[in-house]
Amino acid sequence: MPDSKQIVIVGGGITGLTAAYYLQKRIIEEQLPYKVKLVEASDRLGGKIKSVKTNGYTFERGPDSFLIRKPSAARLVKEVGLEDDLIKNGTGQSYILVDKKLHKMPSGSYMGIPTQVSPFLFSGIFSAKGKLRAGMDFIRPKGKQSGDQSLGLFFRRRFGDELVENLVEPLLSGIYAGDIDELSLMATFPNFYELEQEHRSLVKGLRKTVPKKKSNKGKKPSMFYSLTNGLESLVDAVEDKLVPGTVVKGTGVDHIEQKDDHYHLLLSDGTVVQADSLVMSTPHFAARRMLSQYEFMDVFKEMPATSVANVALAFDQSAIKKDIDGTGFVVSRNSDYRITACTWTHKKWPQSAPEGKALLRCYVGRPGDEQVVDLSDQEIVNIVLHDLKKIMKITKEPEFAVVSRWKNAMPQYAVGHKERLAHVRTKMEAELPGIFLAGSSYEGIGIPDCIDQGEAAVEQVLSFLSQ
Ligand code: FAD
Numbered sequence: 089m090p091d092s093k094q095i096v097i098v099g100g101g102i103t104g105l106t107a108a109y110y111l112q113k114r115i116i117e118e119q120l121p122y123k124v125k126l127v128e129a130s131d132r133l134g135g136k137i138k139s140v141k142t143n144g145y146t147f148e149r150g151p152d153s154f155l156i157r158k159p160s161a162a163r164l165v166k167e168v169g170l171e172d173d174l175i176k177n178g179t180g181q182s183y184i185l186v187d188k189k190l191h192k193m194p195s196g197s198y199m200g201i202p203t204q205v206s207p208f209l210f211s212g213i214f215s216a217k218g219k220l221r222a223g224m225d226f227i228r229p230k231g232k233q234s235g236d237q238s239l240g241l242f243f244r245r246r247f248g249d250e251l252v253e254n255l256v257e258p259l260l261s262g263i264y265a266g267d268i269d270e271l272s273l274m275a276t277f278p279n280f281y282e283l284e285q286e287h288r289s290l291v292k293g294l295r296k297t298v299p300k301k302k303s304n305k306g307k308k309p310s311m312f313y314s315l316t317n318g319l320e321s322l323v324d325a326v327e328d329k330l331v332p333g334t335v336v337k338g339t340g341v342d343h344i345e346q347k348d349d350h351y352h353l354l355l356s357d358g359t360v361v362q363a364d365s366l367v368m369s370t371p372h373f374a375a376r377r378m379l380s381q382y383e384f385m386d387v388f389k390e391m392p393a394t395s396v397a398n399v400a401l402a403f404d405q406s407a408i409k410k411d412i413d414g415t416g417f418v419v420s421r422n423s424d425y426r427i428t429a430c431t432w433t434h435k436k437w438p439q440s441a442p443e444g445k446a447l448l449r450c451y452v453g454r455p456g457d458e459q460v461v462d463l464s465d466q467e468i469v470n471i472v473l474h475d476l477k478k479i480m481k482i483t484k485e486p487e488f489a490v491v492s493r494w495k496n497a498m499p500q501y502a503v504g505h506k507e508r509l510a511h512v513r514t515k516m517e518a519e520l521p522g523i524f525l526a527g528s529s530y531e532g533i534g535i536p537d538c539i540d541q542g543e544a545a546v547e548q549v550l551s552f553l554s555q
Pocket of ligand 1: 098099100101102103104127128129130133134135136137149150151152153154155339340341342369370371374378396494497498526527528529532533534535536538
């Protein structure tokens with residue numbers, strides 16, 4: 089048997105963990121002469137996936153769920169034996185806060201784009217003029233621009249500013265925490281571009297392509313999965329499946345040098361690790377630092393990552409006198425609020441709070457108000473409570489509040505992202521063969537997107553090493 093080759097995965101978030109798990113699975117199944125090492129800078133795995141269990145509550149500091157329609161996450165859950173822990177979100181009315189008022193989210197919309205006309209016509213979210221302008225989607229010609237453009241530009245052209253600012257922007261900001269007038273259409277929702285090219289009207293295109301919801305006595309179908317014991321239980325289960333000795337925690341990679349046909353990784357404890365192939369699953373700015381001698385990595389210096397914070401507030405249900413019959417709301421930019429979204433976690437995930445308790449999870453931090461993340465815990469809690477009290481009657485202090493800060497945590501795919509990434513990948517293939525980028529900075533930020541990228545990296549590494 090030849091000497092085994094070493095594959096190093098840098099970063100132990102869900103992308104790196106996926107790559108490690110599936111690589112080891114293939115190595116064992118196909119008896120390949122390779123070893124896997126995963127190097128994680130912090131003292132825990134999971135990256136942005138972090139669950140809290142306290143006083144009978146289970147909730148998340150980071151992501152709270154993943155999309156059911158993208159299968160790779162549920163597949164990984166099943167791989168590591170957690171299938172029985174999968175739970176679907178409770179559904180109910182969601183709201184949008186516009187001009188100090190909560191409005192029901194119009195039914196029949198996909199990412200804020202109407203698929204049915206009447207709920208929009210009767211919605212108080214838009215003025216008559218805004219509705220007329222949105223209706224222009226039916227008659228406007230398709231856009232000529234074939235390259236990339238911002239999400240804002242694209243949607244404003246089709247529907248006008250009101251629908252974009254009062255509905256599309258708050259919904260998309262909830263995913264990307266970014267400015268839709270900067271975000272790339274092609275790197276986030278290329279399907280909308282294709283719909284326009286094919287059907288001209290997005291409304292007509294969506295009607296033809298979005299699968300009709302099966303009638304379930306009028307009940308909305310669940311769109312998200314979580315896990316009974318929190319999403320971090322997936323991280324723990326994947327870690328348990330790795331071959332003992334695979335993971336190095338609390339030691340980051342500072343620098344990577346190419347030496348002949350392999351790489352030397354200088355770790356933060358001064359040791360050097362050799363690798364024949366690498367999966368870099370850290371955020372883009374960390375990858376650039378490790379490979380700072382390569383000019384083509386400089387594009388990542390310009391790539392922003394925005395900051396957000398969330399607050400989980402636990403109450404006795406009796407403390408909330410004027411409650412809202414729903415699962416949460418998002419906030420339009422045209423509202424005088426600093427919270428950007430709020431989830432009634434105990435309704436969306438009933439197992440998250442003990443009987444008789446309410447758990448609200450609110451976000452702050454949006455483009456132009458990112459400094460809110462640097463305030464003290466108490467200041468952030470006060471901002472959130474002040475905003476909540478404008479729309480609901482809360483009579484007691486929260487039983488507890490947990491503030492989670494996410495600084496530079498939301499990578500922003502600005503216009504031209506795909507081209508810039510393709511350029512970096514081409515350069516890497518030529519100058520750093522065997523090094524592969526994967527993770528939320530590159531081809532999708534959702535958990536299933538990261539898992540897809542971890543799986544794709546496995547194929548790239550195995551194909552490279554077999555040459
Ligand atoms: P990360 O989780 O960032 O992991 C990267 C790892 O690399 C980290 O552990 C880090 O410590 C490590 N690292 C960094 N530098 C080095 C170094 N030099 N050497 C070694 N290791 C290093 N997605 C959803 O699908 N649903 C949601 O509900 C959702 N909500 C979110 C809410 C918040 C607040 C945030 C921040 C994100 C949310 N996301 C959600 C997005 C999703 O959580 C992330 O995109 C995903 O978890 C990122 O995984 P990753 O492995 O690519 O990166």
